[in-house]
Amino acid sequence: MREINVREISEKVARLCVEANYYLGEDVEASYHQAAEKEESPVGKEVLKQLIDNVNLAREQQVAMCQDTGLAVVFIEVGQEVRLTGGNLKDAINDGIRRGYEEGYLRKSAVKEPIWNRVNTGDNTPGIIHYDIVEGEKIKIKVAPKGGGAENMSALKMLKPSDGLQGVIDFVVEQVENAGPNPCPPTVLGVGVGGTFEKAAFLSKKALLRPLGEPHPQPNYANLEKEILQRVNSLGIGPQGFGGRVTTLAVHVEYYPTHIASLPVAVNFNCHASRHKEAVL
Amino acid sequence: MSVKKINTPLTKEVIKDLKAGDNVLISGVIYTARDAAHKKFMELLENGESLPVDLEGQVIYYVGPTPARPHQVIGSAGPTTSGRMDAYTPQLLEAGLGACIGKGSRSREVKEALVEHGGVYMAAVGGAAALISQRIKSCEVVAYQELGPEAVRRLEVEDFPATVVNDAHGNDLYEEGKKKYAV
Numbered sequence: 001m002r003e004i005n006v007r008e009i010s011e012k013v014a015r016l017c018v019e020a021n022y023y024l025g026e027d028v029e030a031s032y033h034q035a036a037e038k039e040e041s042p043v044g045k046e047v048l049k050q051l052i053d054n055v056n057l058a059r060e061q062q063v064a065m066c067q068d069t070g071l072a073v074v075f076i077e078v079g080q081e082v083r084l085t086g087g088n089l090k091d092a093i094n095d096g097i098r099r100g101y102e103e104g105y106l107r108k109s110a111v112k113e114p115i116w117n118r119v120n121t122g123d124n125t126p127g128i129i130h131y132d133i134v135e136g137e138k139i140k141i142k143v144a145p146k147g148g149g150a151e152n153m154s155a156l157k158m159l160k161p162s163d164g165l166q167g168v169i170d171f172v173v174e175q176v177e178n179a180g181p182n183p184c185p186p187t188v189l190g191v192g193v194g195g196t197f198e199k200a201a202f203l204s205k206k207a208l209l210r211p212l213g214e215p216h217p218q219p220n221y222a223n224l225e226k227e228i229l230q231r232v233n234s235l236g237i238g239p240q241g242f243g244g245r246v247t248t249l250a251v252h253v254e255y256y257p258t259h260i261a262s263l264p265v266a267v268n269f270n271c272h273a274s275r276h277k278e279a280v281l
Numbered sequence: 282m283s284v285k286k287i288n289t290p291l292t293k294e295v296i297k298d299l300k301a302g303d304n305v306l307i308s309g310v311i312y313t314a315r316d317a318a319h320k321k322f323m324e325l326l327e328n329g330e331s332l333p334v335d336l337e338g339q340v341i342y343y344v345g346p347t348p349a350r351p352h353q354v355i356g357s358a359g360p361t362t363s364g365r366m367d368a369y370t371p372q373l374l375e376a377g378l379g380a381c382i383g384k385g386s387r388s389r390e391v392k393e394a395l396v397e398h399g400g401v402y403m404a405a406v407g408g409a410a411a412l413i414s415q416r417i418k419s420c421e422v423v424a425y426q427e428l429g430p431e432a433v434r435r436l437e438v439e440d441f442p443a444t445v446v447n448d449a450h451g452n453d454l455y456e457e458g459k460k461k462y463a464v
């Protein structure tokens with residue numbers, strides 16, 4: 001049994017909230033450069049150039065690359081040989097979010113209640129926390145700040161099993177077409193297939209955490225990713241929707257076994273600022 | 282790429298001259314407002330009261346900036362999705378608003394109101410928030426301080442970059458651009 005004080009978790013969460021918002025991952029930045037080479041539209045090229053300048057500036061000046069610093073989505077994997085001390089895990093994570101967003105000059109974008117009381121909580125808590133218990137005596141924390149613009153374009157549908165592969169592809173492409181310029185293209189698409197209603201949505205979010213453009217290990221899923229990417233990049237939407245070839249930087253699909261009657265499919269949009277950082281304790 | 286330099290408040294002639302696809306650099310005063318402030322504007326208009334700022338020829342920028350560091354004028358300040366303001370924009374155009382800046386597509390009602398009242402909708406590059414903030418030279422909250430990032434701010438901007446999406450003649454850059462590059 002290894003003991004870990006929850007204060008250490010707070011500190012890590014605080015740091016990851018700030019780093020995810022200041023420093024774009026190298027994989028994502030590299031994809032901007034590739035996109036700029038591929039893009040045929042002059043306006044699209046100019047947009048990509050500005051995005052590259054923007055991430056460099058954010059890194060140098062240590063400021064948020066986007067003003068929408070998101071709701072803090074936290075994935076925490078706790079090894080079953082770990083004994084947590086010093087308080088409650090959920091409170092510790094929210095304390096970390098509170099501190100990170102305050103000390104990092106990040107925007108507080110959480111409201112208390114969705115319908116009758118849309119009042120800002122003032123400290124960006126509560127976070128959206130996903131817990132997992134795994135083998136071992138370590139704790140892995142991933143923080144993925146999620147902005148509203150792209151999240152709002154996300155969608156889920158319970159397809160019929162007879163809709164099959166084509167149904168999955170058509171559904172995702174249709175959502176990208178409907179979203180148009182709204183989710184800040186070029187986007188990253190997380191797609192969850194199978195499981196239940198909520199599992200598909202969860203997988204679509206989790207898919208966004210994969211290193212950008214790394215294909216699914218199974219060839220059939222890797223091909224599905226390729227085919228969706230090719231279809232959405234034929235729509236003509238382009239960077240910021242001004243018209244162009246690069247509407248989406250990457251498509252990541254994750255799947256799970258499902259019910260004999262079901263074929264759930266969920267697509268979670270990420271804007272070009274595909275932000276996430278992780279740490280291991 | 283050619284760039285048009287414009288100053289605020291916008292005259293009817295300047296607005297008429299702007300065409301979908303034009304790149305513009307805006308200088309002068311612009312005001313920030315997003316969801317919560319728009320809702321409050323509507324309540325004032327419905328009660329026949331005047332708005333906290335005179336909108337004649339003015340520009341509203343849909344943005345909720347991050348908090349400024351001590352040495353900064355404003356934090357990161359890129360555009361938010363404009364579609365959420367669609368329900369309110371026609372009434373503001375009727376009240377004299379000259380232009381709005383955001384990102385993403387507008388409803389048919391907004392596009393029609395732009396033509397009817399002589400207004401223009403522009404997009405800034407969503408996510409280029411650190412870059413854009415460098416073109417903002419002063420920032421002062423002028424209404425609804427309690428809304429935090431959603432408060433109404435008066436910004437002085439210099440060569441603020443935007444692209445005309447919907448002009449006063451009914452053209453739409455998003456539709457035209459997409460058509461051009463669709464395979």
